[in-house]
Amino acid sequence: MRRFDGRVAFVTGAAHGIGRAIAVRLAAEGAAVVVADIDGEAAGALAHTLAERGGGALATHCDVRDREAVRSAVAAAATRFGRLDVLVNNVGVAGEWDFERTDDEEWARQADPTLQGTVRCVQEALPHLLHAPGGGSVVTIGSVNGLSAFGGEAYSAAKAALVSLTQNLALRYGRRGRDLLGAGPGWVRFNLVAPGTVRTRVWTEQGAERLAELEKLARQYPLGRVGEPEDIAAAVAFLASGDAAWITGAILPVDGGITAGHPTFFYDLP
Incomplete structure (x- = not known):
């Protein structure tokens, strides 16, 4: 499929893991991809790879904690x-898992x-997205931690806030986006993908103990495995594409069924 021919996608955290898989998937479907990451060297390497495959690609150093860095990266893309x-x-950043030890x-x-x-990325990108032919699309990577209680309160609270942000912006920049511009497409769709556990370098590059923990987690999922970055990329590509033209404000769990119910509630696992 070439659902993104002629379109430009800006992907943050795109140099590794889920972000890398998303960038590769969108490029494979025809998008020119802006590989935005705090790891400028890895971003450059991926952009070079995508360009060698015949796609448009731009690497940009982007620290989303820095408003000016985000503004500069978006301007470079435009x-x-x-x-x-x-x-x-x-x-998304996780860290200390003990609530009582999580200081300010x-x-x-x-x-x-x-x-x-x-928020910074959306605010800086909006002027361009509102003028996108056919309408703009924002897909945010949330987490099942933002949908149910899995621990990690700081990370989970931030991910839960992304759900509310997505739904509010979907309303604000749907019909009202056209009202703001008064001409042109003028709307932006906002959707969120909520992954479960995904096999990324935080698991695979941390030694045998972490790999064993990952395999143990896989048994908790109804579909019997953890996710792969490509699973998330496929969902993002759908929501960002014209195939989802009438979908906005949606929260899509891509989680092997974990939020539907813990399998140990019903079955004895081997």
Whole structure:
């Protein structure tokens, strides 16, 4: 499928893991991709790979904690490609899991890039998205932690806030987006993908103990495995595409069924 021919997608946290899979998927479907990441070297390497495959690609250093960095990255994308159609907010930071040990500094370390970083990216991208032919699309990566109680209160609270942010912005920039502009497409769709546990480097590059924990977690999922980055990328590509033209304000769990019910409630696992 070439659902993104002629379109430009800006993906944050795009150099590794889920973000990388999203960038690769959108490029494979025809998008010119802005690979935005705090790891500029890895972003550059991925953009080079995408360009070698025949797609438009731009690497930009982007720290979502820094308003000026976000503004500069979005401006560079608009200058290079002349438009912006899709924004994928993929940055999220987890950390201390013990609530009583999560002080103000640690809470901000997790919440600022996850929540406020998303806000900064949306605010800076909106002027371009509102003028996207056919309407703009924003897909934010949330988490099942934002939908149900899985611990990690700082991370989970920030992810839960993204749900409310997505729904509110979907209303504000649907019909009202056209009202604000008075001409042109003038609307932006906002949707959120909520992954469960995904096999990324936080698991695979932390030694045998973490890998064993990952395999144990897999048994808790009704579909019998944890997610792969490509599972999330497929959902993002759908929501960002014209196939989802009448979908906005949606919260899509991509979680192997974990939020539907813990399998140990019903079955004895081997």
